[in-house]
Amino acid sequence: MGRRKPYLVGHQEFARLYRVDPKQVAQWLSPSRGSVLDPSTAVVVSGVRYWPLGFAAEWGATTTRFRQVDHDAKKQIIAEQGGEGWEPRLAAELPPIVGQHEIIQIFRLPTQGTLATTIARGRFPEHDWLLSGSMLWMLDTVLDAAEMLRETARTLPWGVDEAVVTAMRDGTYDGPGSRVLTRGRHARKGY
Known part of the structure; x- marks a missing residue:
């Protein structure tokens, strides 16, 4: 419809940026691992986290254990989303x-x-x-x-x-889909 949309990544695309299995992204979010990836950096849509591409691509350089972003994967993600978007760095920059x-x-x-x-x-x-x-x-x-x-x-x-x-x-919607549904052992612990 002619709107410039922000580039985003989900778990799979985040994993592609760092050449890891998507399960690794979940581990980076895990409270038992000290939440290497802060969950508040994402937006939650239909119970799933999504990150601004700008944040995700810079994240590896901000961790205590440096992770090199795959620039080819980033270019591919941008191409998949259409070349007329923009690269936000903060979840607060995203439209609803x-x-x-x-x-x-x-x-x-x-x-x-x-x-x-x-x-x-x-x-x-x-x-x-x-x-x-x-x-x-x-x-x-x-x-x-x-x-x-x-x-x-x-x-x-x-x-x-x-x-x-x-x-x-x-940004005050708290209905269905507004929270991540925790699965696995963390769901039993109440995280």
Whole structure:
């Protein structure tokens, strides 16, 4: 839609930057390892962390154990996301970003299947990012499609919940998808 989007990375892309297995990124976040990678440097979308590319590419040089970034991987990640973006360094620089969990709340959809069907049938706007296997959109991309969704719907109203949108713009959204779902041994310990 003509917006310049920021370059982002998920766990898989972060791992590509440093030529490690994606599980290594989770270990860098692990409290038992002293959180080498501070979780607050990421944004959480649909329960998953995503980082600004500028931060992720510089991170290796800031750790006590220097890690060399793979500049070819960085170029490839930029190419995959389109060459007209920009490289933020802080999560606070990012526009509101949504995934399927947040979109369900924006439109008050009855099920995730409703949204998945709409996406599969090509009635939903194309995702702005495909990161670590997940589709993400800028909030404005989704809101720009609201009228079209209402006009082409058979039964659902596709009404926008303005309170949810306001919370997302203000950075105060705390609904489904706003927290990382902890798995494994840390989930049992309450991290």
